[in-house]
Amino acid sequence: MRYRLFTTGSLALGVILLIDVLRVWLPGIITIFGQAASTPAELMGAFALVWFLLALAAPALVRRVGARPVAVTAAVLLGAARLALTATPGGRPQLWLATAGLLAGLVWLVGTAAGTDRPVPGLALGLAVNAAVHALLDTNDLVWRGDWVAWLLSAVAVTLFLLSTALPGTAALPDGPAGPGGVRAWLLAGPALLLAGMVALSPALARTGTSYLVAGDGVASTPLFGLAPVPVAVAGFLLTALTAPPRRLGRLLGPVALLAGAVLFALDRGDLLVPAVLLAAVGLGACLARTDDADRPATAADAEDAGRAEGADADRSATADNTGDAQGGVRAAGRRGYAVAAGMLVFALGSVGYYSAYDLGYPNGAVPVVVAVLVAAVALTTRTAARPAPGPLPPLRTTAGVTALALLAPLLADGLPVASNRDGPPERLTVVAYNVRMGFGLDGRFDLAGLTDVVRRQGPDVVLLSEVDRGWLLNGGHDTLDLLADRLGMPYVFGPAADPVWGDAVLSRWPVTDPRTLPLPAVGAPTGAQALAVTLDLGDGVRTAVVSTHLQPPPDRGPVVQARAVADFATGYAAGRPLVVAGDLNTEPGDEAFAQFTDAGLVDALAAARPLATSPADDPREQIDHVFVSPGLTPGDVVAPRGTASDHLPVAVTLTLAPR
Structure with a gap:
């Protein structure tokens, strides 16, 4: 359990750092590589997609070199790029540093996937903590601040990430090689990142939605507690992601909530943004939970029975088991690697497809809905274990802790600026x-x-x-x-x-x-x-x-x-x-x-x-x-x-x- 906890913490920290890099890299496509309307949208889209396509070669690198060396090396490069972005003055160096950090992050995900068959706790924790911290920072990232506090917090996050990644055992479960499961969960990493950043766990979207509810009439005005929906979304997401999913008809609730949130977002109405955030957060967490611990034997006894070759003598059975386990482990690691690389390609295609519409003029409302349909379909077609193994994180305590962090954002937010005409009409x-x-x-x-x-x-x-x-x-x-x-x-x-x-x-x-x-x-x-x-x-x-x-x-x-x-x-x-x-x-x-x-x-x-x-x-x-x-x-x-x-x-x- 100790190693599994380290694996979860390392994955969560890596997700947080990767999102930080993406928040620099994505705007750089427009503001540095391109110049908005003066650079063809097709060219900017091709630049964005090529790095995600390159990541599809990472599973072959893992198979040749090994998961652990690849994951640790990529983690070092990701952490270094994240720190360097705080110091860069902008321009081309910023773009290429962010690109290097992105590619390192993608390779790190593939290396981590090779040895981790239960990624949902780490993915969910990383997405939730990132949203809570982003809200606490008033949606202004540490990487753009550049003061000593930003440097200190960034250095602490990178150091903890590297230490947790380098610890022995963090690339595999404590009982030996990772099991055969996790492929579907890793496949959803990219789509979940897209839906979380676009809708479900976006503090900026939540505050904007609140500003419409305050004013109405198709306009938005300054709200007092604009970030109030964020703790609710974080709590709903984490609680559904970390607890055992319901069965029978109850298993439909998460996919339906996710689809409803995506549809409300796609309707492009400001007064629907807050319910879109809340529904998408709960639904996304529930869909991730259905892929956690999937296709695994529920107990150690089940695993022992499943691994025993029927009808063979004991010695030859043990040899066959060891050989089969090794080959099966390699195949499972490769499948997980390709799954996470493909999922991140979905992230890239969804991002490029949705936002390039504002340059090319085609309807884009279907993009988040299609991605939500993909997530829902994977969740509904996943066969979960009859007796789910407990995860490394206690759901209630973890949810309470991260929600408390998110709750600080609306409580510490500045009061409303005050307009005044105390002096009468000005000249x-x-x-x-x-x-x-x-x-x-x-x-x-x-x-x-x-x-x-x-x-x-x-x-x-x-x-x-x-x-x-x-x-x-x-x-x-x-x-x-x-x-x-x-x-x-x-x-x-x-x-x-x-x-x-x-x-x-x-x-x-x-x-x-x-x-x-x-x-x-x-x-x-x-x-x-x-x-x-x-x-x-x-x-x-x-x-x-x-x-x-x-x-x-x-x-x-x-x-x-x-x-x-x-x-x-x-x-x-x-x-x-x-x-x-x-x-x-x-x-x-x-x-x-x-x-x-x-x-x-x-x-x-x-x-x-x-x-x-x-x-x-x-x-x-x-x-x-x-x-x-x-x-x-x-x-x-x-x-x-x-x-x-x-x-x-x-x-x-x-x-x-x-x-x-």
């Missing part, structure tokens, strides 16, 4: 519009500090953000909006565009009322677009309308249709009140789309400072980020401060309100 409003590229700078690092600093220096009253990501696994699963709002001390309202966790936002120091969102016509553009309108309550009956948008033009065309829709929506919403329309409009002054706003009676608030190029941030050549205002607002102090915390520069302008 001026400073507006900042910024395309934040999901929080990633030109160097490919998640740069909250850089984004916050450049915005804070402008002293804004209202901030309009484009390309806001609130939980995409592809971008590391961060809630970029909530993280920025906390640092700026400004409440937010969020308008979904591509899906419920990607879109535009308004942050305001003044109270916000009457939020509305308008989906914009796609006109051939694959990524969704919207316009988010809010009203700033400046006190004493003074109100100003603000509209945040990000136009997405179709290939080789301007966003004329979308621009006209935004102009009509904004002027109608303002109904004669002062109006501000701003964002990444993907159009230049003088273009037909630009003229849609001026023809609607709006004024180019940045005109006095033009030319004012804002993209790309390191060599600005295009004027595509704009602020338009109604004639009653007088613009001044226009600036596009330099910085590389995004691929765009922000634009800032101070607006003088007309005297009452």
